[in-house]
Amino acid sequence: MMIPHIPEDAPFNSDQRAWLAGFMAGLNSRLIAGDHVATTPAAGAAQPIHILYGTQTGNAELVAMDAAEAAKALGMAPQVRGLDDIDMAALAEMRHLVIVTSTYGEGEMPDNAQLFWEALSADTAPRLESLKFAVLALGDTGYDGFCQAGKLIDTRLEQLGATRMAARLDCDVDYEDAAAHWLGDTLPLAADAPAIATATDSPPKSAASRKTSGWSRKNPYASTLAVNRRLSGAASTKEIRHFEFDLGDSGLAYEAGDALGVMPVNDPVLVDLIIQALGASAETEINGSPLAALLSTRYEISTPSRDLIAEVERRAAHEELSHVLRNGDREALDGFLWSRDALDLLSLLPQRALNPTEFVGLLKPLQHRAYSISSSPKEANGHVHLTVASVRYHAGGRNRGGVCSTYMADRVAEGMSAGIFVSQNKAFRVPGNDDAPMIMVGPGTGIAPFRAFLQERRARGATGRNWLFFGDQRRETDFIYEQELSVMSRDGLLTRLDLAFSRDQQAKIYVQTRMKENGKALFSWLEDGASFYVCGDASRMARDVDMALSDIIADHGGFTPEKAADYLANLKREKRYLRDVY
Ligand SMILES: Cc1cc2nc3c(=O)[nH]c(=O)nc-3n(C[C@H](O)[C@H](O)[C@H](O)COP(=O)(O)OP(=O)(O)OC[C@H]3O[C@@H](n4cnc5c(N)ncnc54)[C@H](O)[C@@H]3O)c2cc1C
Ligand SMILES: NC(=O)c1ccc[n+]([C@@H]2O[C@H](COP(=O)([O-])OP(=O)(O)OC[C@H]3O[C@@H](n4cnc5c(N)ncnc54)[C@H](OP(=O)(O)O)[C@@H]3O)[C@@H](O)[C@H]2O)c1
Ligand SMILES: Cc1cc2nc3c(=O)[nH]c(=O)nc-3n(C[C@H](O)[C@H](O)[C@H](O)COP(=O)(O)O)c2cc1C
Incomplete structure (x- = not known):
């Protein structure tokens, strides 16, 4: 009996991989010691499980691929498909189903789940009494319809008579840990026949083949910026810039259609102003780290978090904010927040109403920004090109900028480095047929x-x-x-x-x-x-x-x-x- 293999280059980081491997190893030893002899299942004997994904930029697809690897390791026979590849007749035939879906737009289905949702939500959708399902929803609490696509699908499957194997999990932007744990808990529930462990000598291909290096959101590559040049004319009201990052010996590979994740660093002017407003110093320690470093690289300080907004509303007697929050009017709240950053919110409170630890505790982690890659690796000679509009505006007596677009434009000079990783978008490719228009x-x-x-x-x-x-x-x-x-x-x-x-x-x-x-x-x-x-x-x-x-x-x-x-x-x-x- 072999411990199932978790592919090295799965999107899970080493801790998550270790956890999943540990989980599987535990399962294997239980099986070895227990009533059911764990053997490699005879061909065709493995429990089928369908893993369907709804994705716009590839995260859900990668999670689905990992779910499939984990299911295989549990002795099941997974089939991974995009949601739109499934019609209602095929759905009605399924017995065990895991759906991983993101939400896009404003609480909408991602593009490759729209046809599926149209059919599932129609009056003509079939009854699904024989189906056991579980939904893993990816989203971002910064959006109003948080994980709305997953929620809608989850509710509709239940309405159609399907049985929920496990409660839906709604994941925020840092989804990897939560998703790995949920899969570890949920997949064995689908193997409702006594679980059968697998023995595979060769690493599973799908996950292994999809990435060519270990660089990721959690572990970005420090790439040298080779070119930073303005494309729009000096008299334009816009500023679009062309960037070229050097991939060096990173082993990072990409294809035309992929996106590049860039890890930004916040504007030092805003960091200083917030430190002053808190009555603290750059060196003030919070859990062993200096405040300035935390505000520069760890936390989102431009777009105010929901927790900060709620706390400021609770403490400040600010009529307009209280009004828009109480009304639940999203448009009015967006209007209030438009061009306000974390410093503006802090300024609504009496001086030092929040101490630095409380303030930091209300912030969300600083996230990468995605950029559609504007080069083909076949012509870019070890570089990756981006075409980026700098977000700049003036409000409340201050010049302000989008975190990442101005980080690249203003704060990463040619020759300096920035953290990057490739985010695959396998659905967005030139036609496979070179003759097709x-x-x-x-x-x-x-x-x-x-x-x-x-x-x-x-x-x-x-x-x-x-x-x-x-x-x-x-x-x-x-x-x-x-x-x-x-x-x-x-x-x-x-x-x-x-x-x-x-x-x-x-x-x-x-x-x-x-x-x-x-x-x-x-x-x-x-x-x-x-x-x-x-x-x-x-x-x-x-x-x-x-x-x-x-x-x-x-x-x-x-x-x-x-x-x-x-x-x-x-x-x-x-x-x-x-x-x-x-
Ligand atoms: C898959 C994908 C591909 C992308 N590709 C590209 C690309 O190729 N090129 C590109 O330029 N972008 C691209 N983007 C957008 C990019 O990811 C960032 O969202 C964009 O650069 C803004 O990020 P930022 O950190 O500079 O701004 P942020 O700090 O995120 O700030 C943006 C926010 O600033 C506020 N704001 C903006 N303008 C004003 C204003 N005039 N007044 C007041 N407030 C304002 C708004 O609240 C806005 O949401 C892509 C996004 C995705 C998801
Ligand atoms: N804050 C900033 O400084 C700033 C500046 C530019 C873009 N942005 C944001 O950055 C993102 C990327 O900007 P971008 O350069 O890709 O594009 P963009 O600046 O939004 O627009 C590019 C072109 O599309 C036009 N356009 C506007 N509405 C349209 C519509 N309904 N249908 C078709 N075309 C339309 C614009 O015309 P008109 O503008 O003449 O209507 C412009 O000619 C956008 O989300 C945009 O909102 C921010
Ligand atoms: C333009 C855009 C719109 C989004 N809209 C929502 C939304 O309405 N609700 C939500 O919970 N998440 C939203 N998200 C967050 C995505 O669901 C999240 O980033 C997810 O991990 C993407 O997974 P995918 O790559 O599989 O599409 C949005 C992301 C982007 C870039």
Whole structure:
């Protein structure tokens, strides 16, 4: 009997791996000593378990893969699929199911779970009395609909008569420990036949093959910034910058379509102001660490945490804050918080109302920011490129900046290093078929992954046609990567380039204006098998582009709105409508 293998490069860190391995080792020894002889199950004898994931940026998929490895180690036969790959007939056949899903947008299903949810929430959904299930929800308490997708699926499965094997777990951004423990507790419940331990000599492939180095969110690689240059013109109202990080001998690998996680360091000016407001000093010790170091690298001090907001409301007699909190009016609260940081909240209290330990105890851990990689590894020569809009504004007499975008712009000079890791997005890739056409809609920083896609196709010698819709405020100052795109057009790599500069004329012209003007051709590209990609602003642009695409399909396909919706759903099912939006 062998102790089951936990793959070295699973997303779990070494402690979590040790815990899971310990759990499995314990299980094995119980089995060895106990009533049921643990043997490698005969082919076909293992308990089937379905592990379905809903993901936008890959976290849930990685957790699902690890769940599968752990299930295998417990003698089960796991099948891992995206939620949209499952129809209701297939769901009704399942007996044991674990769902891992994130939430996206504003409390919405991630893109690859939308069709599943439509079918599951419909009146026509089948009864599921024979199904045992458990839901692991990934989310972020910073959002209003915390883990809403997982909650909805969990409730609906119960309504349809399925039996919950374990209570749903709602995970905040630091999900790895909690997820590993939950899986350790939950998976054996699915093996309701006496558990059978496995013996595998070779490391499981799926997890092992998905990462090529040990660098992760918890263990970022200190990469040297080789290039930090402004792309937008000096007269632009925006500041978009191009960064190139050197991967050195890190072993970090990526593909066009992946994102880069960057670990920021807070603005030292804000750190100092908060220390002053607390009446403390940089060296004030909190649990053995100096306050300045904690506020610089460990805690989020720009966006106020929910706990800080609630505590300030409790202690400060601030009519407006109390009013918006009591009303539960999210929009009013967002309005109140817009452009206020942790220092602004602290300033609503009498001086020294909170001591440094209390204050730090109310903060959330500082998180990495994700950036769509704008290079293909085939052309970037050991570097990884980013295209980033610097978030800057002035409020309350202070110049303020987004934590990470200004950290990279202002505080990491060329030659200095920053912590990075690759975040895979396996769903967001150039078409597998090099001959297939590709339509890309990426205004503003949304151009990032499409620069990578075009480089990728050039390096592969792909012959498929490529069509890019790009735009921003003004051609004169905001036509980023103009040179490169002209060369790509000249060389025939970029078959079509349609531009939408919104502020060069009286009426706004957006990318979807150009899509509609070229609706007939766009529809014919789709009919020819084109994949349709969107990247950039989620709240307005991606929503409007989605509506424009529906209209184009209806108008040029001659479809009713229902048939157009089917056509769009089919594009999603065939993974030909893919979005990387934020
Ligand atoms: C998968 C993914 C890919 C991404 N790719 C890219 C990319 O390629 N390029 C890119 O630039 N970004 C990208 N982003 C966004 C990026 O992750 C960060 O969210 C962005 O850079 C802002 O982070 P920050 O730390 O600078 O700002 P934060 O410190 O997080 O602050 C942002 C907050 O500042 C406040 N704020 C912003 N503007 C104002 C204002 N004018 N007045 C008052 N308050 C304001 C808002 O509350 C806003 O939420 C991506 C995000 C995801 C999830
Ligand atoms: N605080 C800042 O300094 C700052 C600056 C820029 C972006 N941002 C934020 O950073 C993120 C990335 O910005 P970005 O550079 O990718 O893009 P962006 O600045 O939001 O917009 C890029 C282009 O898209 C246009 N646009 C606006 N609404 C649209 C819609 N409904 N449909 C289609 N196009 C639309 C913009 O036009 P108009 O702007 O003329 O309407 C602009 O021409 C966004 O989430 C944005 O909100 C912050
Ligand atoms: C643009 C954006 C919107 C998000 N919206 C929500 C939300 O409404 N509720 C929530 O709980 N989490 C939200 N999240 C957090 C994600 O669910 C969380 O980061 C999760 O780990 C992502 O997993 P995935 O990579 O599998 O998609 C959002 C994240 C992003 C980047």
